[in-house]
Amino acid sequence: MSVDPLFQPYTLKHLTLKNRLMITSHEPAYPEDGMPKERYRAYHVERAKAGVALTMTAGSASVSRDSPPVFNNILAWKDEVVGWMRALTDECHDHDCAVMIQLTHLGRRTRWDKADWLPVVSASHEREPSHKAFPKKAEDWDIARIIEDYADAAERMKEAGLDGIEIQSYGHLMDQFWSPLTNDLDGPYGGSLDNRLRFTFDTLRAIRKKVGDDFIVGIRYTGDECLPGGLNKDEGMEISRRLKDSGMVDFLNVVRGHIDTDAGLTDLIPVQGMKSAAHLDFAGEIRAETNFPTFHAAKIQDVATARHAIASGKLDMVGMTRAHMADPHIVAKILRGEEERIRPCVGANYCLDRIYQGGMALCLHNPSTGRELEQPHEIPEAEEARRIVVIGAGPAGLEAARVAAERGHQVIVHEAANDPGGQVRLTALTPRRQEMISLIDWRFQECTRMGVTFHFNSFADEEMVRAESPDVVIVATGGLPHTEVLGEGNELVVSAWDILSGDVQPGLNVLVYDDAGDYAGLQAAEKIAGAGAKIEIMTRDRSFASEVMAMSLTPSMRELQKRDVTFTVTWRLDAVRREGNSLLATVGSDYGGVMRERQVDQVVVNHGTRPLDDIYFELRPGSSNLGEVDHEAFIDGRPQEVVRNAEGDYQLFRIGDAIAARNTHAAIYDALRLVTAL
Ligand SMILES: Cc1cc2nc3c(=O)[nH]c(=O)nc-3n(C[C@H](O)[C@H](O)[C@H](O)COP(=O)(O)O)c2cc1C
Ligand code: SF4
Numbered sequence: 262m263s264v265d266p267l268f269q270p271y272t273l274k275h276l277t278l279k280n281r282l283m284i285t286s287h288e289p290a291y292p293e294d295g296m297p298k299e300r301y302r303a304y305h306v307e308r309a310k311a312g313v314a315l316t317m318t319a320g321s322a323s324v325s326r327d328s329p330p331v332f333n334n335i336l337a338w339k340d341e342v343v344g345w346m347r348a349l350t351d352e353c354h355d356h357d358c359a360v361m362i363q364l365t366h367l368g369r370r371t372r373w374d375k376a377d378w379l380p381v382v383s384a385s386h387e388r389e390p391s392h393k394a395f396p397k398k399a400e401d402w403d404i405a406r407i408i409e410d411y412a413d414a415a416e417r418m419k420e421a422g423l424d425g426i427e428i429q430s431y432g433h434l435m436d437q438f439w440s441p442l443t444n445d446l447d448g449p450y451g452g453s454l455d456n457r458l459r460f461t462f463d464t465l466r467a468i469r470k471k472v473g474d475d476f477i478v479g480i481r482y483t484g485d486e487c488l489p490g491g492l493n494k495d496e497g498m499e500i501s502r503r504l505k506d507s508g509m510v511d512f513l514n515v516v517r518g519h520i521d522t523d524a525g526l527t528d529l530i531p532v533q534g535m536k537s538a539a540h541l542d543f544a545g546e547i548r549a550e551t552n553f554p555t556f557h558a559a560k561i562q563d564v565a566t567a568r569h570a571i572a573s574g575k576l577d578m579v580g581m582t583r584a585h586m587a588d589p590h591i592v593a594k595i596l597r598g599e600e601e602r603i604r605p606c607v608g609a610n611y612c613l614d615r616i617y618q619g620g621m622a623l624c625l626h627n628p629s630t631g632r633e634l635e636q637p638h639e640i641p642e643a644e645e646a647r648r649i650v651v652i653g654a655g656p657a658g659l660e661a662a663r664v665a666a667e668r669g670h671q672v673i674v675h676e677a678a679n680d681p682g683g684q685v686r687l688t689a690l691t692p693r694r695q696e697m698i699s700l701i702d703w704r705f706q707e708c709t710r711m712g713v714t715f716h717f718n719s720f721a722d723e724e725m726v727r728a729e730s731p732d733v734v735i736v737a738t739g740g741l742p743h744t745e746v747l748g749e750g751n752e753l754v755v756s757a758w759d760i761l762s763g764d765v766q767p768g769l770n771v772l773v774y775d776d777a778g779d780y781a782g783l784q785a786a787e788k789i790a791g792a793g794a795k796i797e798i799m800t801r802d803r804s805f806a807s808e809v810m811a812m813s814l815t816p817s818m819r820e821l822q823k824r825d826v827t828f829t830v831t832w833r834l835d836a837v838r839r840e841g842n843s844l845l846a847t848v849g850s851d852y853g854g855v856m857r858e859r860q861v862d863q864v865v866v867n868h869g870t871r872p873l874d875d876i877y878f879e880l881r882p883g884s885s886n887l888g889e890v891d892h893e894a895f896i897d898g899r900p901q902e903v904v905r906n907a908e909g910d911y912q913l914f915r916i917g918d919a920i921a922a923r924n925t926h927a928a929i930y931d932a933l934r935l936v937t938a939l
Contacts, residue, residue, distance in 0.1 A: 266572040267564070267579075267595070271314070273554055274477055274511055276424055278314040278359055278578065281571045282592055285514065285558040285580035286363035286427065286481065288320030288334050289612070289622035289631055295336030302349045303633035308585050309358030312592030315578065316353060318346075318362045321429055324414040325407055328366040328434070329376035331392065332616040337364055337414040346421035354422075361425040363481065364414050366407055368434030369396040369443070370521075382407075383437045384444035384451065384460075389521045404450060404460060407434070412467035415478070425477025425511070428464070431529070432520035435461055436483060439500065442491045454496065458503065465509040479556070480504060481514035484547055487528070488519050494543075498550055505553045512554040512577075515544040527815035531560040533608035534693025534816050538566050545575030558582050562606040564595060586612050586624045589638055602707070605699040611926060614810030626656070626700040628930035635898065640667035640937060647732040647939065650675070652721045652876055655683020656925050657917030658737030659704035660932035665939065666711035673714045673729055675721040681705050683739045684870075684918070685925065687761050691784045693816050700925070723879045733912045733939060734884070736877040737932070740870025740918040746776070747866075750837030753844055757785035757867040767792040768863025772846050774799050774834040775867040778807035779924075782867035783817045789865070790824035797859065798826065801833035801851055808924075832857070837864050869922040877915050885909030890935075900938045 263269075271278040284305075291301045297318065305316050322335040322342075335342060350360040369383035372394045382403050383396035397403075411428070418426050430436040437443040438460040444451050450459050461480075468478060482504075484497030492500075504510045517540040518529035531539050537560050544557035558580025561567050570579045585591060588604035595603075604627060611625035624630040629638045649665045651658045654676035665672045680686060682701040689698040708715070719725070726734055742756035757773075758781060759765040767789035773796055775782030782798070783806050790796050798805055798821075805828050806814060835856075836847040846859040881888045887905040894901055901912060914935055917928030 265568065265595070267568050269571075271577055275475065276359060276477060279357055280312070280314045280592065281576075281578055282313050282567065283315040283556065283558075283578045283580050284308060284313055284317060284585050285556070285582045286317040286320045286429070287582050287613075287622070288332055288616065289586075290333040290616040291621055291631060292333050292335050295330070295334070295339065296342060296345045297335055297349055298345060300631070300634060302352060304631060305349055305360075306352045306356070307633050307638060308589045309353040309356040311590040312596060313358055313585065315359040315361065317427060318349065318360060320363055321365045321367060321433070322362055322414070323367065324364050325366050325410040326377055327379040327382055328368070329371050329379075331367065331371045331375065332619075333621070335362075337362070337417060338410060340417065343417050343421045346418060346423060350422045359424040361423055361427060361477065361479075362418050363427050363429050364411060364418070365429035366410070366434040368437045369394060370432055383434065384446050385437075387443050389432075391521055391523065391526070398446065399450075404463075408460070408464050408467045411464045412471040415468045415476075416471040419472045419476050425479065427479040427481050427512075427514055430461070430480055430482035431516050432483075435464070436492070440486060440492045442486070442488060454499065458500065462507060462509070465507065469509050477511045478509065479512035479514055480510055481516065483516050483518060483529075484543065485517050486519045487517065488525075491519065498547070501547050501551050501553075505551045512556055513547060513551065514556040515547050516540065516557070516559065517543045523811040524815050524818075527812040529559065530613065530812070531608075532610040532812050532816065533696045535560065535608075537562065538570070541566075541570055541575055545573070548575060548577070554578075556580060560608065562608065564591070564600055564603065583608070583610075583612060586622065586630050587627050589630070604703055607696045607699050609697065610810075610812050614812050617811055623926060625926050626929055628926060628933050636933065636937070640664055643668040643670060643939065646670055648730060649673070649733045649735065649939070650726055650729050650731040651735045651737060652726070653683065653737035653739055653919065654678075654681035654705075654715065654717075655737060655739045655917065655928070656685055656700065656704070657739070657919070657928035657932045658683070658735070659701065659708060660929045661735045661737055661916060661936050662708050662713045663704050663711075664933055664936040666708060666713050668936070668939065670939070672708070673716070673731075674708070675716045675719040675725070677718070677720045679717050681715070687758060688780065688784070690761060691787060693820070694780070694784065721876055723876075723883070726876075726880060727883070727910070731911045733914070734880055735932075735935070736874070736880070736913070736915040736919050737917050737928075738873040738876060738919045740872050740922055743868050743871040744866040746868050747834065748836050750844075753837045753839060754864040754866045757781040757865055760785040760788055760865060767794050768861070769794050770861045771796045771863040771865060772799060772834070772859055772861045773797070773865045773867065775805065776801050776833075777867045777869040778802060778805065778809070779867070779869070780809055782806065783809060783821070785865055785867065786826065787817065787820045790821060790826050795825040796827070797829055797861075799829040799832050799834060799848065801831065803830055805830055834864070834866070870918055872919050872921065874915065874919055877913070877919065880913050882906075883909060884911055884913035886912050888913045888915065890914060894938070895934055898934065898938050901935075
């Protein structure tokens, strides 16, 4: 038997979990019509197959019609869910992976205009800052019907063959009853702690009545809201003890904090640049106090920390949730002795941020996640080995090289800089975004392991490429900042990348004009503000940093709001003129009829990149496809067979920002889709 603490089986009631690694509940927004169908199933089965012991499915599966999904959640109030959950559970069970589901009523954490236009309901009229719906204060008949809804949903999950359920109780209806900040009911459900907990225990009793004593029932809850006037740690401990003593709960899944604001949610689920394992000690304190099965997840993204969480006795089961989105095969890799080959979660939070913008959860640097059906994680070997030249070693080029090498091709990479990484290397210069470099390091390490040849400081031209006699050439040269957006004075401005790279020193009184709205503008502003400058960040949009999603914005705001920084929306930079030692900026508005001026000593423009495509156009005439891509084949994962020039010596493709400015996920996905079919 393994001596690794992570591989000690764990017994929970009658259930034996084969190791200590779990995926905590997270809704990736993959349901179709509110049901976990093929895409959903494939996502969980991929991770079950690779050896995770327990997968907590859904995330906030809805038990009632007045808890409409906020991010495409499973509708656990429909009987139809039983068949879909049974199919998912059976297939995970085939791989010895236990399956549970998180059930909830969102309370005020949703909107009334999401589904059936029923009023949102809570234990007070206080609205949640994030979702902004003013709730109805629950009446006795609301409470009675919602308790029954929980019990019915639990019964459906038992019928579907699941191993258990957990009730969500942080930021949702259950703990909206708990917290003095969100419960102003009179008795019997408001007032004293006993009363505020009554809804929970009534619900648990109703659930037990339907599912019996053997079915596993747990609760995922906050043990400390970390909010003035909210539920504090002492009350959290008291609640933990009472949950255990109730005899109705089989495990505690602990979180710490509150989720009613973007910043609160980000502290509860830390992102890139924030502390790893931030709440592990707290969860350990609850385990020590209760001596009861304790689960927990919050930025435990590496195996060593997970192992420590178990070995130190802080947890019984450790969640590595985003880590499994980045690499579904963590357990298999540990078991094969290939821990160093695990694709690291870099905390970019693209996955979680996207669901709040109506998209499905995608991993920034693993495009197969959520696309298991059409884009398998395991790259098939090619029938015939080819010679592939990749130009550029940014994320797109490295992914192309990695996938080509996995397919057994011979791969040569030319990179003009002396290191791999492209724009990501610049991004990672900002201390709080350092983790980004891991997505480059991991690819470079994989490429090196598979024998890819790298030429650094190598500015490829046609002669050099032809000398390699390639079958395929992939241009992944990325882009260069584009700042020529002004009617006058383009030569007087600098780019966000100039600031980030250190090529230009920050000024003292700076206008950052950011109409790309991506990270580069914010990161440049952080660097300039950090140097002590006064900054105005201006955009013509209705909101600033429109491409940086909610949780990712949090650490940045914390940096900027400490400094001398103002934000101006709906104003457009039109021109810059020199005036003595300073610059005079003229600003207008898309709404028309107004003009203002700003006197500054530096203007920084962030307006995305333009493709660096000279080499592509140089190589085009000599290629067989003249650079043309068959989009249908590209989308369907079929080989590219376009021939436009029978005399051509090689196929030619471009990927990533070398085509048009997009993001890291798009660049990597381009590479994966193209090369998997080469
Ligand atoms: C896409 C996504 C959706 C999530 N949805 C839920 C949810 O509905 N309920 C929940 O309790 N936690 C949810 N979580 C939080 C995770 O369960 C977990 O606590 C969090 O990701 C921190 O753990 P990690 O650092 O191991 O990823 C979600 C996480 C992600 C990435
Ligand atoms: S998007 Fe970022 S945080 Fe989410 S799984 Fe991928 S690497 Fe991790």
